[in-house]
Amino acid sequence: MLVLGQREFTWYALLFVSGLLGAYGIAARTMMAEGIDIVYVNVLLIFVALGVVIGARLGEVVFYQWSYYRAHPREILNIWHGGLASHGAAIGIASVLWLYARLVVRKPFFWVADHAVIGIAFAAACVRFGNLANSEILGKPTSVPWAVVFDRVDSVPRHPVQVYEGLWYIALCLALLLARQRWAPPQGVLSGLFLVGMFVPRFFLELTKEGPLVFAGMNTGQVLSVPLVIAGALLLGRSGWWTRREV
Numbered sequence: 001m002l003v004l005g006q007r008e009f010t011w012y013a014l015l016f017v018s019g020l021l022g023a024y025g026i027a028a029r030t031m032m033a034e035g036i037d038i039v040y041v042n043v044l045l046i047f048v049a050l051g052v053v054i055g056a057r058l059g060e061v062v063f064y065q066w067s068y069y070r071a072h073p074r075e076i077l078n079i080w081h082g083g084l085a086s087h088g089a090a091i092g093i094a095s096v097l098w099l100y101a102r103l104v105v106r107k108p109f110f111w112v113a114d115h116a117v118i119g120i121a122f123a124a125a126c127v128r129f130g131n132l133a134n135s136e137i138l139g140k141p142t143s144v145p146w147a148v149v150f151d152r153v154d155s156v157p158r159h160p161v162q163v164y165e166g167l168w169y170i171a172l173c174l175a176l177l178l179a180r181q182r183w184a185p186p187q188g189v190l191s192g193l194f195l196v197g198m199f200v201p202r203f204f205l206e207l208t209k210e211g212p213l214v215f216a217g218m219n220t221g222q223v224l225s226v227p228l229v230i231a232g233a234l235l236l237g238r239s240g241w242w243t244r245r246e247v
């Protein structure tokens with residue numbers, strides 16, 4: 001908990017907002033460089049914020065806690081209780097980006113997505129560090145030297161999986177930014193790289209997390225990562241960007 005004057009803020013809330021603002025700054029820089037008015041970037045921030053919160057909440061309800069919320073539907077709106085799910089956020093963001101592309105900026109969907117995913121990777125890192133501060137998304141017990149004890153949970157040393165993911169997402173953000181600046185890839189490539197770069201590591205990092213197996217020896221996070229990895233691979237295959245040669 002951080003106290004500023006007479007107000008108290010949780011580190012999770014501060015990092016969540018910081019992630020959104022950082023994503024906004026990155027999108028503003030890349031979109032305005034192509035002549036897009038700042039007003040459109042401001043509207044994009046609103047769309048993405050709504051997509052994150054609504055999608056992540058519904059993802060938690062449907063994918064992780066359906067049996068509970070089916071019996072307690074009034075608690076679905078209590079986003080401060082029960083958590084948010086990143087796979088649901090991915091679906092929510094994709095949905096609002098499609099609406100934004102079609103109704104607001106009137107650009108192709110993948111033009112919008114390619115401008116958004118760099119900042120989204122940064123925001124995802126901030127959220128994971130917020131999870132660390134909240135002692136959420138626990139790793140499995142381990143004896144590695146960098147193990148973390150979450151005192152609010154128990155006294156067991158665990159994998160700091162939030163740190164693993166957070167650092168990886170920062171690296172992904174920088175890699176996507178570099179790819180955009182150095183190679184100017186075709187539309188859809190950055191989105192494909194984002195999906196593959198986000199959810200292939202996520203699939204394997206799930207092995208270090210606590211949680212039940214739900215299908216074919218995989219937990220829920222792994223199962224939900226598979227279609228997103230496939231979607232990213234299809235986008236990259238569709239572009240054939242790595243086979244292109246200068247003539």
